[in-house]
Amino acid sequence: MYDVCVGLGYHCESTYQLRRVTGVERAHFFDWLDLDLVAVRETVAADFANVLRPGLCEPFSDGACVRDRGSNIRFFHDFRAPEGAPLTSAIIAEQFDAVRSKFDHLAARWRALTASRSRVLYVHQDAFDESGAPDLAALHSLLRTRYPAHDFDLLWLRRTPPTDAEALPPGVLWGTVPLDPGRWEGDDAAWDAALAPLDIPRAPGADRRA
Template sequence: MTVHTHRAPAPAGPAGQPSFDACVGLGYHCETTYQLRRITGVERAHFFDWLDLDLDAVTEAVDGGFRDVLRTGAVEPFSDGLCALDRGSDIRFFHEFTPSDGEHLTQSDIDAQLPRVQAKFAALARRWHQLAASPAHVLHVHLDAFDEATADDVRRLRAVLAAAHPGHRSTLLWLRRTAPADAEALPPGILPRTVAGAPGRWEGDDHAWDAAFADLRVPRPRPALPEAGDA
């Protein structure tokens, strides 16, 4: 029997609640990418997928139109060669560069592979700009995994998004491990919520993420159904 899966449109929700056409992760790390793909069933890549970066790095990358990310001469081995650090953006790349010895990245590894990685992220930057210029209503999701950001930091990202992409329809979902003390200072368009961590599981707590998204009208995967005529 052949089964076919499809992405369902955002489900109906409470009256007046916006419906989102896409969810775009903004770090902090791989947990966000994994959970958004699990929840929505959409695996289309976005610029910040699978990267390790804090909210300031996201804001600066968007503010600079991604021009300062992965500049030649600015990328070096980091954390004993476990990842590559881009000094221009303070983004850690754990998955884009392959160590020639199978264990630790060297500067030679990075220099040889950098053109390929630059090309990939240039394409993802174009995808970002195309989505921001489209009529789509986007839910941008940042997991503040270590409760580092403040309401001022999140407001700054919101302002940068608005300035960089006038007319872009978006909401910023700010996820923390604990509720922010200054949530009342947040303007419309920023939604603070919490997701508990899952010690020892990099993917995060599925139940906590499901609860955070329970009332959000985002794309959802349709259950797999047999196609007519299949046996």
């Protein structure tokens, strides 16, 4: 049985669904962020030192979010502009220390979890079918190398089945969660089906149909 499920992006859908299914709302570093698998690998490899360095955060997407140039992570929820107004460089500078403090705390939580005896299922939602088996194998190898005593598996969820699944190493699983157009939270039934075979923490009454 897995003790903890930890999301690795791509965006808010994965965080929402893991919390819905498990009933656990304890925050992890990559929750609610917008980032691709490359950014996840680079962040873990840098032990989070590449994220939120001073002077590298800028308004992005017409001020809808903040892009951290050091990590290419997009922050949609941590920097707050007044209602109806875009994020600006001044707002980012004013709120930067508080946001940085939050993510320093979450990085410390990640390190504590990887050093613990907990068995972890990491879940990467490949929301745009961008990655291949070698990319997931590289992430798995990185995690195994950085945390050799850590007990974990990696679940790769795509919109469509991968064509190279046979190249995945042991400890990397895969499934599909099709796009639900117009619903940022994703398809509940598809996530239930993808997670049903796995022995993970579940909210009371959570659906476990395969």
